Amino acid sequence: MKPFAFARPGDVAEAVRTVAAEPAAVFLGGGTNLVDLLKLGVARPDRVVDVRRLTSREITDTDDGGLRIGAAVTNSELAADPRVRERWPVLAQALLAGATGQLRNLATVGGNPLQRTRCVYFTDVSTPCNKREPGSGCSAVGGYTRYHAVLGVPAALPDASAPETCIATHPSDMAVALAVLDARVQVLGPGGARTIPFAELHRLPGDDPSRDTVLEHGELVTAIDLPPLPAGARSAYRKVRDRASYAFALVSVAAVVAGGEVRLALGGVAHRPWRATRAEEVLRGGPPTADAVRGAMAAELAAAQPQPGIDGGNGFKIPLVTRTVVATVRDLTSGVPA
Amino acid sequence: MRRTGPAPAVGRMCAIWFATPGRGGTCGAMAPDGVHAEISLTVDGEDHRLTVDTRTTLLDALRERLGNASPKKGCDHGQCGACTVLLDGDRALSCLALAVAHDGAEVTTADGLAAGGLHPVQQAFLDRDAFQCGYCTPGQVCSAVGLLEEVRRGWPSHVTEDLTARPELTHDEVAERMSGNLCRCGAYAHIVPAVQQAGGVQA
Amino acid sequence: MTELLEPRAIGRDMVRRDGEAKVRGTATYAIETPVEDPAYAHPVQATVARGRVTAVDTSAAEALDGVLVVLTPSTAERLASVEDREYAVLQSDEVDFRGQVVALVVAETSEVARQAADAVRITYAEQPHDSTLAVDRDDLYAPEQVNAGHETDTAQGDVAAAMATAHATVEQTYTTAMYHNNPLEPHATTALWDPAADVPLTLWDSTQGVHPSRSAVCGVFGLEEEQVRVVCPFVGGGFGSKGNAHAHVMLATMAARAVPGRPVKLGLTRQQMFTLVGYRTPTIQKLQVAADRTGRLQAIAIDVVEQTSRIKEYAEQTGVPTRMMYASPNRRTTHRLAALDVPVPSWMRAPGECPGMFGPEVALDELADTLGIDPVELRIRNEPGVDPETGKPWSSRNLVQCLREGARRFGWADRPPPLHREGAWLVGTGVASSVYPTMRQATSTAVIRYEDGRYVAEIGAADLGTGAWTVLPQIAADALGVDAEDVEVRIGDTRYPVASVAGGSSGTNTWGSALVVAAREFRTKFGHAPADGDEASGDVDQASTDEDHSAYAFGAQFAEVRVHADTGEIRVPRLYGVFGAGRIINPRTARSQFLGGMTMGLSMALHENSVWDDRIGQVAKHDLAEYHVSVNADVGDMQAHWLDEHDPYVNAMGSKGVGEIGIVGTAAAVVNAVHRATGVRVRDLPVTLDRLLPALP
């Protein structure tokens, strides 16, 4: 680990100024991802700016019947909040399906969506990786792809040596729930505050896999706003993983069923939490029967690019995510718990 | 190659640090080299002031600086739970917590839990032979103590069917909540009843 | 025949003597040894799988404040012996596998050591590497012998003829993955070289045997045993990977010798453990099984292909259990190795038996299916009267009783039909047998002394969580005819008499036998009213031996598996094991050993898999977030039971060893249950949900 200076400024504005002023400065939340990456030599900042005691640690009701969640609220606190448990179960379930008790007690709402991919080559500095070292190539192509993307990968790619190739997935569970809930991210940057729809926070690799989100350097997440769900809405998060607990998702599904509407977001399938807008659109036509959902998922997955690789590749994600969506919607509409 | 002595003293530098406009704050004072800071920690009831490298984790501060090796290092990356301590009362991984970021914190290790005789969780681990090599055990113990408090507060878990109901210390609840503590010796089948016993549930 | 000890302390449920220290975290493991002003060492690893180091630039590392020394192949001391190429660290510029140590930094703090290690710049002349294990390689070879001194190949009768004529046959290939032991305590050594001291080198090493560790270091550095002390009171698990010293022990010693008088701590990172401390080779097992209409085996054959490293041979004895497990007139077992550019494989819990009971126990399930015979009954029908390999009678063999007792406890007779569904889950049950040889090592000595009104027994044994701290006093107490509370046992230090490695489930059998001899010597010499300081010693080779019987522990494991009908997620809500493992010395610690083995077997069935990336020559998932081992929530109702076995042929305690048998057969029981639940026959471990998806409703 390379040495770094540590700062805890007096307030958020100063934190933003401090980071903005220095290209190699970063914010520190709970540290559960950043410190991991510091040790691995993946993150190499000159200055670490602690914001955990600066941003809000409160969850407040908003006028529209939603919640404003301060960036320093821990993942545990958010999952335990009675309002979240009752009205946004998909979010509580997603949080509780992520990591472990002793990680969630440290992890913050600001840091969780900004955690980096778990791609095994990204975290191993001895291998090429476009995300870690732009232009070096992508070791995952043809490698160990069990946890990698099938959606959002251009058909022309992946080419291991192309500088724009990255087939990594975003690992956060909470982010998949926030994507389906149409949450909004409150951001304070050197140029002032702005609000980003959560579904637009994360990006596809495009021509720069090193960037996970649309945040500019120095932009601080100060809060996340949760709009209310329509009355009578039901929601659930279903995570499928290799171990019964303490494992990242192979695939996951966040679903909301409200009146005739079905909202879906998928995890473990793309470089960002994947709002399944195509499937949602198809389902708008009629009742979400199993066949209808299957058809909708076929449309959603039409452009999917299963990745071959050692240990069998990740083609199984196509049937798996389809089955998981079908089951989740079935359980939400039939009243059986998912 | 120079041999460095102990990290530079920082006492007077605080003032300079705090006086620098735009750099105020209540954190541990940075030493002039920029990469050391003085912090205070209360560990198992005892107050310490120490100078740490900003890179030093809470785990290494405890083990390598304060000589408290009760929390263990099994992976150093948040993947095993061996380093679990109670941090300001809640269970947390000390290997992913930077010591500087937890200046002023109160830390309780498994050893500290036994200050007035074995904690009921520790007694239950002994009674149920809920360990073998013992390397995961202090982390398991701290995790269990934290878990019982979380259940007391009514916090749900991944396996809580009704998120709005009070959770109970069933096998599945305990197993899920203890899943952040790997035990390579495979003592899980004894850990669950030990935690239930400590939580006052017959198992 | 051995005269069995009258069990008074033996058989009693006694709480671990080291328990309180462990639940508090005050038991001291190697890296935690409190030493004055320690320095920290951090290795630099090769990033190519084969080639030469052409340049090492240490200037940036050496320029850092707090760096004490950087050792490289050109600056490191020359070792007295480089014969063992795993131990010949920093002796040449050859790179034999990715992850091999090519430099070592010693610094004032762990942070600086690691930073400096990152700053060492190495240039390589990379050569093409070859790290792909395959059955059809043309360079497979037959080793001279396989691990534990077993013959490489055996043959009896004519397997091909039996296969051609038998009523039913199974001919399939099964594979087990590469596994890493991953004890929770990373391998670590604290080393002090003090040339002026009587014993110049002290190593506080995390090891399964202080004496074997000392021998290895003495050989490599040309030191006399009197010059080296190895201390290890507690080990945070080893599962075989701390049975042999590995390269880091030599590195720690080298580092200490480079900074005389200064203790040096070298703790491997979890990631480094995936290349430096051994692993279980992947195995490819071609099975042939032939049977008559009633299920009697006519032939059984296993042809094993597995890997070793190019620099040091290790041949897992995977085919060995097939030589003795079931009756059959025709039989063949072979082992072939590929020597690859890979890290050196080594022991992992139940080497041989663990992987070697996967293929055969699944093949038997397939046979049972073909014949429509209950798999428990099929095994019972193939019970051999004598050891098929040696023709010797069994010292005791209670496999049939284990199967019956297990079936009864599990409710096997009422098990649900194939493809049974309960709500969201498909439910299946499976069975497999377990076996592990009963061994005793040739060397171990115990001393018993009367000191301040109690008995003190000393032996350089190791407690890896196995319970030696607690169990050895029980044995000594019965051998002396006193209460266990009146015996203090001291272990884990080469200052005590020589002890064999804690491996092969032989520790208690070996050390216990030495204790019994010492106790008898003691009583013969000093009677029942000894004086303070009276002392006697005993060697295991004075213990009575039995050459006329084949000695093994046996067991049966029963698994209930649930497969989620939507997602294919696999859960094992019930896993029962029943074992015939001789006399159980301490039911409390023995139960933990059985359950621990079964848990690791469950982990092997469902999770563990060191996915090999042969493009770069390393394990792709080399940490505990990626290399999954079972977590608490993966374990349901897991039970271990045992028969009351009275075996007069094994040793004075009547014990057979309980450390390894629990992992043997577990994976087969689980995949057999998966088959019953889903109809999918998994022949390659681990079984993961993606294999089951195509068969789900």
Ligand SMILES: Cc1cc2nc3c(=O)[nH]c(=O)nc-3n(C[C@H](O)[C@H](O)[C@H](O)COP(=O)(O)OP(=O)(O)OC[C@H]3O[C@@H](n4cnc5c(N)ncnc54)[C@H](O)[C@@H]3O)c2cc1C
């Ligand atoms: C072994 C392991 C298993 C895990 N399993 C799961 C899992 O199953 N599911 C899951 O979802 N997660 C999992 N996690 C990840 C964990 O949830 C995240 O590490 C955590 O949520 C990150 O939050 P943090 O506050 O600790 O972030 P930090 O580590 O502090 O920061 C993460 C990133 O966000 C930036 N940042 C932090 N706060 C802000 C802010 N307010 N504004 C702008 N930038 C900010 C940091 O600079 C850094 O780049 C796991 C982690 C580990 C180690």
Ligand code: SF4
């Ligand atoms: S998938 Fe992305 S993160 Fe992984 S190696 Fe390729 S570029 Fe790097």
Ligand code: FES
């Ligand atoms: S050492 Fe902290 S989780 Fe493993």
Ligand code: FES
């Ligand atoms: S007791 Fe050894 S790892 Fe848990």
